[in-house]
Amino acid sequence: MKAWIDYVLQFGNLDKPSLELVISSANEVSLHKDEYFSAAGRVPRQVGFIVEGVIRGYYYDNKGEEITRCFISENSLVVDYVNFEANTSSSEYLQACTDCKLIAFSRQNWEELSQTVVGWDNIKNKMVQICMYQKSRKGPVISQNATTRYMEFMENYPSLINRIPLAYIASYLGVTQQSLSRIRRGIR
Template identity: 75%
Template sequence: MKELIAYVLQFGNLNKQQADLIAGKATEAELRRDEYFSEAGKIPRQVGFVVDGVVRGCYYNNKGDEITRCFIAENNLMVDYVNFEANTVSSEYLQACTDCKLVVFSKQNWDELSQIIVDWDHIKNKMVQLCMHQKSRKGPVISQDATTRYLEFLENYPSLINRVPLAYVASYLGVTQQSLSRIRKNIR
């Protein structure tokens, strides 16, 4: 829980009582590798904070191919916020790439913090903006060649290459696993 509070304090000031209240509204949870935090076709009902592990945001394109859009590692918020707030059905999945330790807020508890803590909406908005910026695919630009995209992935996510399946990395980069293997071999 201390990781969550340290994260929140980056976006605003809280006294001990407020920090304790936030911690009291959250629960610790575990997500096993390949389990979903939220799923397409369902309304997202919780906000998560990754304490340990890696989660990926993914969806299926119109050809039925699974596309990895982003990776969310430790000390980051994760939520399909637009659908969470609007109480509408999601078109994306948040899936654990590794076993994960999370801190989770139910929608009710997340909303209650706005009613109790004076500056919570301001803090929450800053956290959500960062979350949405990270989730918006800041990674590979398909007009770049595959090697450049891979090198940018390594720069943006230096700790992930040995933690997530290469199939997810290939999907994120928009290449086949075979192409990714060739790229990696040529770089070494």
């Protein structure tokens, strides 16, 4: 819970009773590798903060191929916020790449904090902006060659290289797993 409180306090100050209310509104949640935090076709029902682990955002293209759009790791919010706010079905999946520990808020608890904690909306808005930015970060530029895309991935996500399956990295880069293996061998 300390990591969550430290994260929140980066965006504004809360007095002790307000902090206690934020803490009491949250639940600790564990996701096993491959479990879903939220799924396409369903309305997102919770906002999470990743204490430990990695979650990926992905969708299926019009050919039915799985496309990894982003990776979200420790000390970050995880939510399909646009659909969460609009109470509409999501078109993407948020799936654990590793076992994960999260601090999670139900829709009701998340909304009640806005009504009861002075300054929460300002803090929440800043956290959500960062979350939206992280999820919308453009994937690799397909016009670049695959090696360049992989090198940029290693630069942008150095802590993920050995933590997540190569199939997810390949999907993110827009290459086959075999091509990614060749690229990795060529870099060593």
